[in-house]
Amino acid sequence: MTETDHARYLYLIANTGEEKSLGDIGLGDRSVYTIVFQDIAAVVHASKSEPVPAKSEEQAEQWILNHNYVIDKATENFNTVLPFSFGCLARGDDEAIKRWLQKNYILYKRELERLKNSAEYSIQIFYDPEVLEKQVLKTIPELKEIDQKMKTMPKGKAYIFKKKFELGLKQAVSDHLASMGKEFDKLIKENAIQTIVEEKISYVPEKYAGKKVMVAFSCLVAKDNVERLGQSLETINKKEGLAVRFTGPWAPFNFVDLGNIENDA
Amino acid sequence: MPIRIDEKNLKKGVLGLVVALVEIITELLEKQAILRIENESLNDEEIERLGEALADLNEALETIKTDNNIEDTVESVRCGLDEVVDDVVDKLMNPSRWAKEVEKHDRNRPCEIPLLDS
Numbered sequence: 361m362t363e364t365d366h367a368r369y370l371y372l373i374a375n376t377g378e379e380k381s382l383g384d385i386g387l388g389d390r391s392v393y394t395i396v397f398q399d400i401a402a403v404v405h406a407s408k409s410e411p412v413p414a415k416s417e418e419q420a421e422q423w424i425l426n427h428n429y430v431i432d433k434a435t436e437n438f439n440t441v442l443p444f445s446f447g448c449l450a451r452g453d454d455e456a457i458k459r460w461l462q463k464n465y466i467l468y469k470r471e472l473e474r475l476k477n478s479a480e481y482s483i484q485i486f487y488d489p490e491v492l493e494k495q496v497l498k499t500i501p502e503l504k505e506i507d508q509k510m511k512t513m514p515k516g517k518a519y520i521f522k523k524k525f526e527l528g529l530k531q532a533v534s535d536h537l538a539s540m541g542k543e544f545d546k547l548i549k550e551n552a553i554q555t556i557v558e559e560k561i562s563y564v565p566e567k568y569a570g571k572k573v574m575v576a577f578s579c580l581v582a583k584d585n586v587e588r589l590g591q592s593l594e595t596i597n598k599k600e601g602l603a604v605r606f607t608g609p610w611a612p613f614n615f616v617d618l619g620n621i622e623n624d625a
Numbered sequence: 626m627p628i629r630i631d632e633k634n635l636k637k638g639v640l641g642l643v644v645a646l647v648e649i650i651t652e653l654l655e656k657q658a659i660l661r662i663e664n665e666s667l668n669d670e671e672i673e674r675l676g677e678a679l680a681d682l683n684e685a686l687e688t689i690k691t692d693n694n695i696e697d698t699v700e701s702v703r704c705g706l707d708e709v710v711d712d713v714v715d716k717l718m719n720p721s722r723w724a725k726e727v728e729k730h731d732r733n734r735p736c737e738i739p740l741l742d743s
Contacts (some may be wrong), residue, residue, distance in 0.1 A: 516676025517669070519683075520662065523655045 365406035368395070368457050370448045371430045372403050372611065374438035375472040382437065385430055387423050392430055395454045397461035400468055403434050403441075409451045431611045440476045442468060442618070443611040471616060478553055478582045479609030483593065484561060485544060486571035487537065491601030496532045503528050541575045544596055551589035552579040556614050571603060580615040581608075641698030644689055645706070648699065651682055 369387065377399040382392040386405035394401035414420035427446045435441050450457060461468070497503055506525045510518045549555055558576040581589055590606060597604040658675050661667045667675065690696050716723045 514673055516673035516678075516680060518676070519680035520655065520658050520672060520676040523679075524659045524662075527656070527659070 365408060366453065367407045367409040367449050367451045368402070368404040368454070369407040370402060370404055370444045370450055371427065372434055372444055373442040373461070373468050373472070374401050374403055374434055375399070375440040375476065376401050376438045380437070382430070382433055385426075385433060387426050395457045395461070397458050397465060400461060400465065400472065401438075402457050402461055403430070404450075404457065407449060409449075411447070411449055435479075435609075435611050440472050441611050442471055442475070442616045443613050445613075467618065471618065475580070475612050475615065477584075478580050478612070479586075480612040480614060481579045481581050481586070481589070481606065481608030482558075482577070482610070483548060483579060484558075484564075484568075484576040484605040485574045485596060486564075486568045486603045486605070487574045488571050488601045488603075489533070492533055492536065493529055495601065496536050497529065500528070500532055503532065537574055544575065545577075547592045547596070548577060548579060548589065551585045551592060552577075552581050554580040554615055565605070568603060568605065574602070578614040580612055637693065637695055637698055640689075640693055641695045642702050644686055644695065645699045645702040647682075648686060648703070649706070651679065651686070655679055 369390070371386075371392065374394065376394065377396055378394065378401070379396050380394050382394075382403070384391050386392040390405035390407070392403060392405050394403055414423060424446050431441065431443045450460070452460075497507075503525060506521055506528070510521050510525065513521060545555075556578045558578055561573055561576050564573070579589075586609075593604045593606050596602055658667075658672075658679065662672060690699055
């Protein structure tokens with residue numbers, strides 16, 4: 361910490377009353393430590409009060425990974441944490457942070473208690489379009505009939521009927537996916553405290569290349585239920601044409617509800 | 626959501642956009658043709674003529690895409706358009722969910738927490 365470090369970069373709020381250094385693991389190898397108020401603490405590093413922009417996209421990426429690394433380490437140490445998004449800078453010294461924790465203590469403590477013994481998990485269910493199309497085709501005789509008839513049609517008519525076949529198959533696959541999605545949604549909700557359907561997936565590992573996403577969830581799961589959820593997902597994973605990616609535990613980024621702090625404080 | 630067009634090659638990008646739009650219009654025409662066949666408002670000869678015209682158009686579009694190496698650009702434009710349409714439809718169908726999402730997003734942005742009152 362230097363004399364010009366008039367701000368604190370915030371990583372998270374933890375359920376701990378322990379003053380502790382986590383080492384030089386912060387952004388730019390800054391020293392990360394806890395600022396405690398009663399039995400909660402902000403995990404921070406001392407910083408200059410003006411944000412420093414990243415010099416390149418790679419550096420920004422590295423900083424984000426670094427931010428998440430600190431959150432992972434703190435989760436290992438303190439179990440329950442309320443993580444902050446990347447880039448949250450508070451102007452003020454340790455005393456200012458302590459006063460801020462005091463001001464919002466009830467709110468943060470309540471949220472830490474609510475999230476105690478639970479963690480966020482990510483579930484992505486993929487399907488192989490070719491396998492599903494074959495499965496669906498077996499169940500719809502009208503489509504099979506069109507498929508057969510097309511072979512003897514003249515070029516123009518065959519083209520239109522091919523399109524009809526493709527549209528019918530697409531709709532049937534979509535209906536099948538929706539029905540399976542509802543079933544899986546129920547199965548997952550039975551074992552999760554909260555679920556959020558993820559509209560977009562930013563990263564799909566190479567292993568799932570060629571497959572499409574059926575549905576993706578972020579789930580808040582109680583530690584006691586993780587194994588049961590894993591078993592339910594394994595039954596889905598074993599179905600032909602489907603694959604499940606189950607990752608976690610993560611800090612509960614998607615489930616922290618800080619409400620309106622100004623009103624609560 | 627911006628539509629992604631290859632900025633390094635504007636010509637390729639514009640051509641990709643045009644082809645993507647023609648593809649979408651062609652698909653609408655195909656759906657219309659199927660509806661008319663199902664309503665029995667076309668005879669065999671008309672179906673054949675319409676089918677051939679649509680098949681030729683499809684072939685021409687494929688040739689343009691291959692010759693100009695714009696398959697990826699067209700795909701990218703179509704994905705972008707799909708996302709825009711999905712987003713608009715979702716907002717129209719679920720205005721309350723949209724409002725909730727905006728509210729939650731605003732509330733949970735820690736950078737906006739007025740903690741610096743000291």
